[in-house]
Amino acid sequence: MDFFFYPDSVAVFGSFKKGAIAYEILRNIVEGGFEGKIIPVNPKGGVLKIEGRKFEILRKLDEPVDVAIIAIPAKFVPALIDEIGPLIKGAVVISAGFSEVGNRELERELVEKARKHGVRVIGPNCAGIFGVHGRFFGSFEVRVKSGGLALISQSGAFGGAALAMGNEEGIGFSAFVSYGNAADLTESDFLEYFADEENTKAIALYIEGVKDGRRFLKALRYASVKKPVIILKAGKSASGAKAAASHTGSLAGSYEIYRAAFKQAGAIEVEEMEELFDAAKAFEMYPKAGRRVAVITNSGGPGVLATDKLERLGLEMARLGDETVEELRSFLPPQCSVKNPIDLIADADYERYKKTIEVICRDENVDSLLVICVPPIFLPGEEIARAVIDAKCDKPLIVNFMAGELVRDGVKLLEGSGIKNFPTPERAAKALKWLSSRGAYC
Amino acid sequence: MDFFFYPDSVAVFGSFKKGAIAYEILRNIVEGGFEGKIIPVNPKGGVLKIEGRKFEILRKLDEPVDVAIIAIPAKFVPALIDEIGPLIKGAVVISAGFSEVGNRELERELVEKARKHGVRVIGPNCAGIFGVHGRFFGSFEVRVKSGGLALISQSGAFGGAALAMGNEEGIGFSAFVSYGNAADLTESDFLEYFADEENTKAIALYIEGVKDGRRFLKALRYASVKKPVIILKAGKSASGAKAAASHTGSLAGSYEIYRAAFKQAGAIEVEEMEELFDAAKAFEMYPKAGRRVAVITNSGGPGVLATDKLERLGLEMARLGDETVEELRSFLPPQCSVKNPIDLIADADYERYKKTIEVICRDENVDSLLVICVPPIFLPGEEIARAVIDAKCDKPLIVNFMAGELVRDGVKLLEGSGIKNFPTPERAAKALKWLSSRGAYC
Numbered sequence: 001m002d003f004f005f006y007p008d009s010v011a012v013f014g015s016f017k018k019g020a021i022a023y024e025i026l027r028n029i030v031e032g033g034f035e036g037k038i039i040p041v042n043p044k045g046g047v048l049k050i051e052g053r054k055f056e057i058l059r060k061l062d063e064p065v066d067v068a069i070i071a072i073p074a075k076f077v078p079a080l081i082d083e084i085g086p087l088i089k090g091a092v093v094i095s096a097g098f099s100e101v102g103n104r105e106l107e108r109e110l111v112e113k114a115r116k117h118g119v120r121v122i123g124p125n126c127a128g129i130f131g132v133h134g135r136f137f138g139s140f141e142v143r144v145k146s147g148g149l150a151l152i153s154q155s156g157a158f159g160g161a162a163l164a165m166g167n168e169e170g171i172g173f174s175a176f177v178s179y180g181n182a183a184d185l186t187e188s189d190f191l192e193y194f195a196d197e198e199n200t201k202a203i204a205l206y207i208e209g210v211k212d213g214r215r216f217l218k219a220l221r222y223a224s225v226k227k228p229v230i231i232l233k234a235g236k237s238a239s240g241a242k243a244a245a246s247h248t249g250s251l252a253g254s255y256e257i258y259r260a261a262f263k264q265a266g267a268i269e270v271e272e273m274e275e276l277f278d279a280a281k282a283f284e285m286y287p288k289a290g291r292r293v294a295v296i297t298n299s300g301g302p303g304v305l306a307t308d309k310l311e312r313l314g315l316e317m318a319r320l321g322d323e324t325v326e327e328l329r330s331f332l333p334p335q336c337s338v339k340n341p342i343d344l345i346a347d348a349d350y351e352r353y354k355k356t357i358e359v360i361c362r363d364e365n366v367d368s369l370l371v372i373c374v375p376p377i378f379l380p381g382e383e384i385a386r387a388v389i390d391a392k393c394d395k396p397l398i399v400n401f402m403a404g405e406l407v408r409d410g411v412k413l414l415e416g417s418g419i420k421n422f423p424t425p426e427r428a429a430k431a432l433k434w435l436s437s438r439g440a441y442c
Numbered sequence: 443m444d445f446f447f448y449p450d451s452v453a454v455f456g457s458f459k460k461g462a463i464a465y466e467i468l469r470n471i472v473e474g475g476f477e478g479k480i481i482p483v484n485p486k487g488g489v490l491k492i493e494g495r496k497f498e499i500l501r502k503l504d505e506p507v508d509v510a511i512i513a514i515p516a517k518f519v520p521a522l523i524d525e526i527g528p529l530i531k532g533a534v535v536i537s538a539g540f541s542e543v544g545n546r547e548l549e550r551e552l553v554e555k556a557r558k559h560g561v562r563v564i565g566p567n568c569a570g571i572f573g574v575h576g577r578f579f580g581s582f583e584v585r586v587k588s589g590g591l592a593l594i595s596q597s598g599a600f601g602g603a604a605l606a607m608g609n610e611e612g613i614g615f616s617a618f619v620s621y622g623n624a625a626d627l628t629e630s631d632f633l634e635y636f637a638d639e640e641n642t643k644a645i646a647l648y649i650e651g652v653k654d655g656r657r658f659l660k661a662l663r664y665a666s667v668k669k670p671v672i673i674l675k676a677g678k679s680a681s682g683a684k685a686a687a688s689h690t691g692s693l694a695g696s697y698e699i700y701r702a703a704f705k706q707a708g709a710i711e712v713e714e715m716e717e718l719f720d721a722a723k724a725f726e727m728y729p730k731a732g733r734r735v736a737v738i739t740n741s742g743g744p745g746v747l748a749t750d751k752l753e754r755l756g757l758e759m760a761r762l763g764d765e766t767v768e769e770l771r772s773f774l775p776p777q778c779s780v781k782n783p784i785d786l787i788a789d790a791d792y793e794r795y796k797k798t799i800e801v802i803c804r805d806e807n808v809d810s811l812l813v814i815c816v817p818p819i820f821l822p823g824e825e826i827a828r829a830v831i832d833a834k835c836d837k838p839l840i841v842n843f844m845a846g847e848l849v850r851d852g853v854k855l856l857e858g859s860g861i862k863n864f865p866t867p868e869r870a871a872k873a874l875k876w877l878s879s880r881g882a883y884c
Contacts, residue, residue: 019820101777140819142848155743157788157816164846165865208746234746237753239782243746246779272868273747301597304650304676304685305715311679335543337688340681346599374599377582378461404606406584423607426714 001185001193003089004122005131005175007066009037010138011088013080014071016040016048016057021071021094024140025128026050032137039065061087069128069138074098077124078109085117092138093123099181100125111183126180127156130163132173133199139176147172148201148284150194152187154179155234158206162276169277170415172284174200186211188219195223202283204230204276208244217261224266228283228438231269232276233258268434275430281420282398282431288438289396290367292318293429294360295341297372298348298384302402302425303341306370309429315436317341324363331355346376353387361393367440368396370428373410374403381410389417396435400428443627443635445531446564447573447617449508451479452580453530455522456513458482458490458499463513463536466582467570468492474579481507503529511570511580516540519566520551527559534580535565541623542567553625568622569598572605574615575641581618589614590643590726592636594629596621597676600648604718611719612857614726616642628653630661637665644725646672646718650686659703666708670725670880673711674718675700710876717872723862724840724873730880731838732809734760735871736802737783739814740790740826744844744867745783748812751871757878759783766805773797788818795829803835809882810838812870815852816845823852831859838877842870 010029014022026040030050040048040057048055061068061084068088070077074097081091091114098107107124114121122129128139132146141160144167151166153159156178163176174197177190187207194200203223210216223229235244236255262269270276293315297303307317317340320328328338332352337343342360344352353371360366371388375381381401388399399414400422401407411421422428452471456464468482472492482490482499490497503510503526510530512519516539523533533556540549549566556563564571570581574588583602586609593608595601598620605618616639619632629649636642645665652658665671677686678697704711712718735757739745749759759782762770770780774794779785784802786794795813802808813830817823823843830841841856842864843849853863864870 024819142845153743155741155746157741157818158743158747161741161744161816161845164848165844166846168846206743208743232747234743234750236750239753239759240746240750242781243742243749243779243783243785246742246781246785272751273744273866274868299597299599299603300685300688301595301600301648301650301676302603302715304597304682305600305674307685308676308678308682309714311681317681337685339684339688341685343685343688374603376599377466402607403584403603404608404610406606424715426716 001120001189003066004129005136006134007036007131007136009039009065010034010067010069010136011039011041011061011065012069013041016042016046021140025069025071025138028137028140028143032143033135034137035135037065063087066090067092067138069094071095074103074106074124078106078113081110081119082113082116085113085119088119090120090122092126092128093121094126094128096125098124098183107181107183114184121184122177123180124183127159127178129178130173130176132175139178141176142167144173144176147174148199149173149280150175150197150200150203152177152179152190152203153206154187154208155206156180162206162273166277169281170420171277171280182211188212188215191219191223191229195226200227202228202230202280204280206232206234208235213261217265220261220265220267228287229267230276230279230283231262231267232273233269268437278422278427278431279434281422282435285418285420286396286435288440289432289435290440291436292316292365292367293370293432294318294320294366295370295372296344296356296360297341298344298346299372299374300343302372302374302400303343306372306400306425306429307341309426310432313429313433315433318363318366321363321365324359327359328356347379349379350383350387353384354391357388357391357393357397361395366395368398368432368435369393370398370400370432372400372425373407375406375410381407382413385410385413388414388419398422398428398431400425443562443631445508446571447578448576449478449573449578451481451507452476452509452511452578453481453483453503453507454511455483458484458488463582467511467513467580470579470582470585474585475577476579477577479507505529508532509534509580511536513537516545516548516566520548520555523552523561524555524558527555527561530561532562532564534568534570535563536568536570538567540566540625549623549625556626563626564619565622566625569601569620571620572615572618574617581620583618584609586615586618589616590641591615591722592617592639592642592645594619594621594632594645595648596629596650597648598622604648604715608719611723612862613719613722624653630654630657633661633665633671637668642669644670644672644722646722648674648676650677655703659707662703662707662709670729671709672718672721672725673704673709674715675711710879720864720869720873721876723864724877727860727862728838728877730882731874731877732882733878734758734807734809735812735874736760736762736808737812737814738786738798738802739783740786740788741814741816742785744814744816744842745785748814748842748867748871749783751868752874755871755875757875760805760808763805763807766801769801770798789821791821792825792829795826796833799830799833799835799839803837808837810840810874810877811835812840812842812874814842814867815849817848817852823849824855827852827855830856830861840864840870840873842867
């Protein structure tokens with residue numbers, strides 16, 4: 001499937017009036033810096049200017065391309081696929097109006113024409129795809145930063161919102177697929193592909209339902225062995241399942257069966273949209289982590305909240321070794337607590353944080369670190385951020401800097417060094433829980 | 443206690459070098475626009491310029507003031523209280539170094555001197571207080587917007603972080619108290635005060651432990667009858683309780699007892715820091731809400747997620763009346779779903795949202811509304827925001843606009859009209875759950 005996510009050439013079919021879907025996709029591809037060939041196609045022809053580049057709109061596709069992105073009225077799609085089939089490897093069908101509104105026959109026809117030419121299809125009724133490392137933004141959704149997360153979404157709107165929110169959370173993406181009605185390629189195909197795709201560190205999946213349960217379980221197991229797969233399942237409740245049926249036409253099925261399947265496959269199920277991001281952030285940084293956590297903080301309250309959450313999630317507060325305690329005592333002020341959670345108190349500066357992180361990190365009783373900072377007025381958050389960045393530590397380290405505007409610069413500094421911030425102690429604790437579900441880091 | 447939160451005059455004791463605690467507090471008071479008398483006091487005297495205003499630093503307080511804010515070394519505090527006792531009504535003691543580090547005798551002495559003069563004390567070992575509607579920012583913490591939430595925090599750092607994060611979440615505050623060691627005034631006193639304080643619509647409480655359980659239960663019950671009281675209890679787990687003991691010196695006690703007490707009193711316990719904000723946001727808008735929710739969305743996936751969460755939380759998806767369904771059918775495009783969740787599909791514009799909200803709001807089977815919007819590329823989020831603002835609806839309406847940067851302007855518009863946004867469908871659903879725990883809105 002590399003031709004979808006790392007194409008050399010793409011043709012876009014549809015209207016190229018400003019604001020039209022095909023135009024917006026073309027604009028995204030151009031502005032995103034795609035270096036391959038870009039061909040807009042519309043029977044009316046014409047020319048088009050985007051970012052100072054001039055594109056001739058072809059009346060007909062007349063040369064081979066890797067991917068065709070199609071945003072024309074549904075009823076014309078099968079014929080187009082039949083026409084361009086010999087020239088393309090894959091088609092991304094954005095157009096809606098197929099099985100999701102009852103037009104099953106039209107969808108069947110689409111697939112038939114594609115199969116006839118050996119063309120693989122994503123969609124129809126989808127929001128498109130991103131191959132971020134190929135700088136290919138083949139969707140009208142907001143472009144994202146390059147990174148390790150592949151997002152597979154049955155719902156286009158969910159996917160679009162998740163991309164935009166991922167940008168705000170500092171997530172980097174390897175790819176995005178909105179697969180809509182899954183007439184040909186399904187979630188299972190994408191799971192298998194991203195399991196072996198080298199730029200993808202973690203896979204996030206939003207599903208309402210799957211058509212082939214056995215196939216899905218197999219693909220999920222395959223992918224989960226290789227990489228963390230984070231799943232948000234919608235349509236869990238009775239009303240939710242009914243709503244899902246009218247949304248993607250998918251039978252959400254019994255949630256209990258899904259849940260068992262996720263567990264059996266070793267996938268990580270999350271409960272909420274926000275958790276999908278948090279888990280993704282954690283896995284973009286580390287593949288896994290052990291269960292014995294040391295909490296380092298400069299403020300008691302948040303340290304207690306983190307401790308509560310960690311224990312509640314079934315993680316362990318690491319028991320520090322005697323040498324560790326002794327070493328901490330040797331340089332920490334007497335008011336500091338050297339028991340876990342380690343409280344460096346409010347005036348903790350660069351040196352105190354850095355040294356403590358390094359000492360704790362060397363303790364073999366500690367698998368991972370949760371570093372909390374509520375910057376006091378007399379100490380800029382950036383200083384502590386720098387301590388976290390500079391500290392030599394080869395164990396998973398999750399950071400919770402908090403206090404809104406007061407930590408903004410510190411958080412930016414951290415993110416610049418690939419350290420993602422979790423905005424509350426509890427969300428940081430959950431990140432460690434997900435990491436630990438993949439086993440110890442060593 | 444009005445003299446603490448609506449003082450006419452304040453004296454600040456401590457060092458007025460830039461960056462020093464007393465200086466930062468004084469600066470906050472001046473910059474916050476306090477209109478009463480402001481008197482800095484330090485035995486060394488001198489003058490001070492803040493915001494173009496010149497302050498003479500008195501060597502000794504020589505006139506009556508409502509509040510003294512004290513940030514001098516701990517050992518000098520009892521004597522100072524004894525000296526100025528006849529001139530002040532209340533003292534906020536920022537200084538640390540009392541019972542939290544084992545100096546119980548010094549704390550006892552402080553209280554004794556205060557009682558001798560009938561002076562009430564907040565602290566010691568605290569971050570200070572805000573009386574936001576009195577424009578009195580008697581703390582070094584970041585200033586906040588005026589609104590309905592009174593935040594009472596045992597932990598200063600938690601309080602400070604919460605204020606800064608509250609600013610980002612669009613929360614308005616009536617007051618803030620960090621009460622530290624609670625040598626004199628305790629959480630119970632503040633609960634009782636804010637229960638009757640007219641600018642306070644909801645109370646948020648962070649506690650690790652209380653000294654007098656019976657008194658606390660009584661105060662909590664008193665406050666909860668009058669207003670929503672949201673509680674975040676830290677020190678719930680075994681390790682967390684131990685950490686709390688070394689932090690605020692409070693015996694966290696059995697969490698089960700606390701939990702039962704919260705429930706019995708009718709308070710709203712939240713599990714996480716983020717939930718404290720979300721509940722506060724909801725209660726700043728509405729005192730309560732019924733349990734039958736209608737979900738209006740322009741994107742299926744998020745609508746399903748909201749539905750799942752609502753049902754999981756024990757709320758009901760409202761069954762729309764026949765007339766409502768008929769009326770919706772009369773103006774909605776046929777692809778829209780008129781069952782709850784009501785799916786207006788991606789091209790829903792101002793009119794479609796506004797009319798739907800109004801029709802749904804009139805249905806007597808609906809207690810509250812959850813309005814979701816994932817703006818499509820061809821429609822600015824502001825347009826839908828305006829529809830929500832303009833729609834005539836007298837029932838609780840919770841909003842979830844999502845997609846990061848794409849909804850930023852829409853969210854600003856909503857906030858400008860007092861409508862706070864919840865960033866995910868699940869967080870919006872939880873907001874309705876908390877509202878419903880206070881009973882139906884009518």
